[in-house]
Amino acid sequence: MSIPDVERILLGASNDFSPEIAPSTLSAILHAFFRRRSQPLDPDYVSESACANLLTTRPELYTLLERAVKEQDYACLWDCEILSFRDVDLRTRRPYHPTDTSFEQELPVFLKAHQKFISAFARSTVPLDSWTPSSVDMSATATSASGADSFISYLKIPDTSADSPCLALHDVGALINADILHQRLQNIFVPRSHTIFLNTSGSGKTRLVLEGLSQHWGFYIPCASDNSCLGSLDMDHCLGSGISNKRKFRQNAPWDEDSVQHNSWVAQNTFSRILLSRLILLKAFLDELEDKLTLDARHQWLLFQVLTMKLEHGDIFHNLTRKVDRVTQMYADEMFTDLLLDIKARYGDANMNIFCVLDEAQRANDAFRGAFGKQSTALREIASAYEKYDGITLILTGTHIDLGPFRRADFPEYRVCTDTGLFDTPQSQRQYVLRYLPTSLADSPTGQTLISRMWWWLRGRYRFTASFISCLLITQYEKPLHLLDAYISWFTGVDPPHMSKAVLQEQLSRSAFEAVHRFSPFRGSFLSDEPQILFAMHSAMFKIMLSGENHVRFKEQCFRLAAQGVAVLTDHKGEEALVLEPCIVLPLIDPIFRQPGVASAFFPDALASQLHKAPPHHTYPLAFVPTLVQALMKTKKTDKIAHRLCDLFLFPGIAPDWATQSAQLVRITRTAEKRALRATVFQPSFSKIAREHVWATESPEWLQHETNVPFCIASQFSQADLIFVLRLEDNRCLQVALSTLLKNEHVKTSPSDIQVKLLQLAPKNLFKVGQPTTASGAHFDDIPREVAEAGNPPLLRVVSTFPYEVDINEVERDKVPQPIATLNTPLLRECANSFNITDIVKRIVSVMTTPRSGKRKRPSVGDGGGEPERPKTRSMTKKEEEANKAARPRRGVPKEEVPLRKSTRRVPASSSTAKVPTPVRRRKR
Incomplete structure (x- = not known):
């Protein structure tokens, strides 16, 4: 060890060391020693006067100091026990006020009282002390065996005086x-x-x-x-x-x-x-x-x-x-x-x-x-x-x-x-749960069922699993499957999933219900004060319903989503938030769907009116998916499509002839040979939707017709929020690219803003979003029998504003050949009223708590997925390919301009006989 300051002090004192300079020399050395030892520079021990007194009372220290100066080695001073002051209360502080003096007197008394x-x-x-269930918590049934007592004692959970084990x-x-x-x-x-x-x-x-x-x-x-x-x-x-x-x-x-x-x-x-x-x-x-x-x-x-x-x-x-x-x-x-x-x-x-x-x-x-x-x-x-x-x-x-x-x-x-981790795999949760289950329970069929159900209902943040473990400990493992159902019902707000309420009330003790109710569930009622976050959860709900995925990832507003308790931050920087927990998603059914009503949940206009800027998480495009499906369905009475295309979309001026036809939603897929394209009608029933069914995907693979899904949520890789394909009565097809904009009292969306958005939906601009993607406008060629009058490629560009609607006639037409329109949102609002809250709850609960089968199921007539197709022979496939090729128009053909008229405001048609306020000509077939 070397202390340069002490070496310099000894060197300076070597020529004229004497009893007169000894106090100042020792004081300087002690200052250096105290700093090296991290000791307070207490003036009662390091000042010159204190050192002079020390040398007087302990003359042997002068001999040591003299030796150190002579030998230019301070080791004897450093090793001196007297100069180490180890058992001394060193301090630089001095009382400045009577309260300081009083504290100096009280502190030693306080510490002495607690010293032992x-x-x-x-x-x-x-x-x-270890936590044990109280006598009040113990069940009156005979299942309260000594085995549970001994296992809980074996765990040695520290007792914090809380009502529940910590x-x-x-x-x-x-x-x-x-x-x-x-x-x-x-x-x-x-x-x-x-x-x-x-x-x-x-x-x-x-x-x-x-x-x-x-x-x-x-x-x-x-x-x-x-x-x-x-x-x-x-x-x-x-x-x-x-x-x-x-x-x-x-x-x-x-x-x-x-x-x-x-x-x-x-x-x-x-x-x-x-x-x-x-x-x-x-x-x-x-x-x-x-x-x-x-x-x-x-x-x-x-x-x-x-x-x-x-x-x-x-x-x-x-x-x-x-x-x-x-x-x-x-x-x-x-x-x-x-x-x-x-x-x-x-x-x-x-x-x-x-x-x-x-x-x-x-x-x-x-x-x-x-x-x-x-x-x-x-x-x-x-x-x-x-x-x-x-x-x-x-x-x-x-x-x-x-x-x-x-x-x-x-x-x-x-x-x-932000990296806390979470139970995002069955293995991670299982490893935690097994610490708190007796072996006899864990290895039993009941224990295995319990662990499986805990994963599907309690995955995500640790609290949901830990709170239920506490319930098991409080009740000493009384009827664990019944207890889990009671816990699930309390935390999610849905009925017990595996048994009736009557059975649960009869089989489970009162103390078990009280144990469950000690823990506070998430309810989400306070989200009404956070319209942006509520919009995000609207979006998450619809993505869950439409995609069949039991989790939704967010890249925007991550910290706010986590702060409101609706999502978990999953990375170490807070750049990704994950919505995946049934104990969060299911309680939100009430404030999002039940309280405002289904139609207001699909079109939350009152909520949108409060926004001062556009939400990063769009709800309206997702709500359009089931309502468009509903609007394009055949009626039971007539077995015909209730609405024509010009009823569903409002065009500027006179609607084009092809828009006066009815249309059906189709899924474009490829044949087994991957060459010919096939358009399959998608006409499902929301009430019969199965766990495996998917109505929308965010994957750009949809553009290559690899997903067998009717709607593409395209905002991540395109200027459109939604892309889908319609087939007209004459069996010709066109793509629809739809985008939404906020327009309310605070956000003044002008006709020029809408014109800019429509221009972004043009095929050459649609996929220019500043990031690499395999998607491009060329993929729009790949649909069977195109509507030539809708441009090349055939595309209907649609912009809808919310909650205030846009008059498409106020928008100046650009020179892009693909037609423009806006949605007839009053008609879609009528369609939203046809949905049943029971079906919505059933779908969300199914997706969130039921495993998806290994192979995604293709919807059919029997399960609400569309019309069955008769098997095709090779000759039929060849004819279809030739028809597709013949129907595809040559590039660069100029399109006829559509005349404008003042207004396209219409009352939504309630039947196929509704009047159309514009003159149309039916083309010969």
Whole structure:
């Protein structure tokens, strides 16, 4: 070891060392020693006067100092026990006020009163109570066997005094999937790199930070108290009356510059006392440890913090915070510096890092809004109070945190981390569940069925699975399948899926129902205050219904979706949000479909009227899919299509002749030889839709006719929201590219905006979206028997605005040959009224909770998928190919201009005999 400062001091004293300069020489050397040992520079021990007194009382020290100067070697001084001051309470602080003096007198008394208990806990001699079901929870049935009691006792789940077992604390430090979790923890716990750790509620953030704190020295400070009873209440109190009752704090508006500065000063001073109380108790804890370097020492310190509400002395942290709150800020700052240096010295690491985890930080983020100015929040003030202390690294965890105040150039940098993981595979959930099932249950048919059903109903964030595990423990595994049905019904809002309510009420005990109802389900009623998020969930619901996929990925508004609890962030940067949980999706059926009514759910005009900008997640194009299918169906009475194309689409001026025909929705597929194309009518019944059926896909493979699906949700790779194919009465086909625009009181969509959008739908522009794709306009050639009058390739360009409708006659025509139109939305709204809420619920529940068969089923007449086709011979296939080739027009043929007229507003036709307000000519066949 080499200390250059000491070597220079000895060299400077070598020529004229004497008793007169000995005090100043020793003082300079002790300053260097204290810095190297991370000891506070206490003037009572390092000042010249203190060193002169020391040399007088201990003359042997002068001999050592003289020797060090003569030999130019300070080893004898460094090894001197007297000069190490190991058992001395070193401090730079001095009382500045009577309250400081009073605290200095009270603190030793407080620590002495708790010393015996702290010592016993630090040395692991205090047995922790294990959670057991209460006598009230125990079922009156005979199934409450001693085997369940002994298994629950064997688990040794720490008792936090909560009503339910706290699984977040169970086996902390014993990682499942250690490699994956270790990588996550390394990304969160980065020394001297402050981190904001965000994800949705119940995603496992608390468990992860507890795992991290079992491996690192740190503080666990919850900003809000909950039914888990983890941690102290001091920050929760501080964010309430603790600050608002301070004399100089102005809680309510208006706030001028002076009041904002006063509020900031009061808040930071108050918050700093919470950290100081932690540091005082950490030092006392370390003093009692025999080995400070073990993981067990850190684990015990973590338990000491999180179980403080359970321990015999009560919330020791909160009690100490109250005492510390009375000292002056200067004294508090100096005491903090002294203690931090002292702890580093006792630990033997001058670079020791201490993590400070603020859990449930959204509480601080939302507290006293505006009281700290526009660029700050209460959470930002907490961070400012703690950042100034060297060696403290902050981890702020929560469901939502305003990032703006943490991105300012004059503040330390904060990383954002969102990787919590989730139960996204049956294996990951099963591995967790098996820890809490007795072997006799896990290996039984009941246990295997239980695990399977848990995956389909409780997958996703950890809370849904952990809460049900708690229910099993509370009821001592009473009728687990019945209990799961009760839990599913409570959390999803649907009827019990595997048995009737009557059977459930008869078979399950009252205490079991009470156990289920201890846990709060997601309901989503508050989404009415978030129209953009509600629109996103509308979109997710329709994608689930139409695609048959039980998950929806979002790339926009990810943090807001997670903050509202409807999606889980699945990557480490918050760039992807996943909607996949039945316990989230199914409760939203009520606010999205039942409460407003089916028609308003399909066309949420009232919600759209509130928007001030276009939603990134479109609902209207998806709602058009089932309503268009309904509008193009044959009526039962006449077995004919109820509406002509010009009824369904409103054209500028006089509708073209081909548009006066009725049309059917078709799926374009290729024959087995992959050469000839086949148009199959798609005329399903929504009430008979099977789990395997798919009505829409987001895959660009649809353009190559590889998906056998009628609708393509094309917004990811084209300018259109929806693309589909219609076949007219004369068996000719055309593509339809549909796009939607927001138009309301706040968003003034003009005719020129619509013209721009229509131009983007032109074949040469349709797939130019700034990203590589295999899709191109050339694929529009691949449809059988094209409608030549609709351009080359034949394409109907459709723009629809919501909730205000567009008059297509106000839009100036471009020179693109493909025709334009808008949707007759009143007609589609009528079609939406025909859908039954029971069928919608059935479809969503089926997709979310039922496995899809290995091979996707092609709809047929019997299952509501369309018309059967008679087998084709080779000669029939050859004739069809020749007809397709003959019907395909030559490129570059000019199209006749369509005259304009003033208005195309029509009353939706209710039958095939509805009047058409424009003259039309029927072409000869």
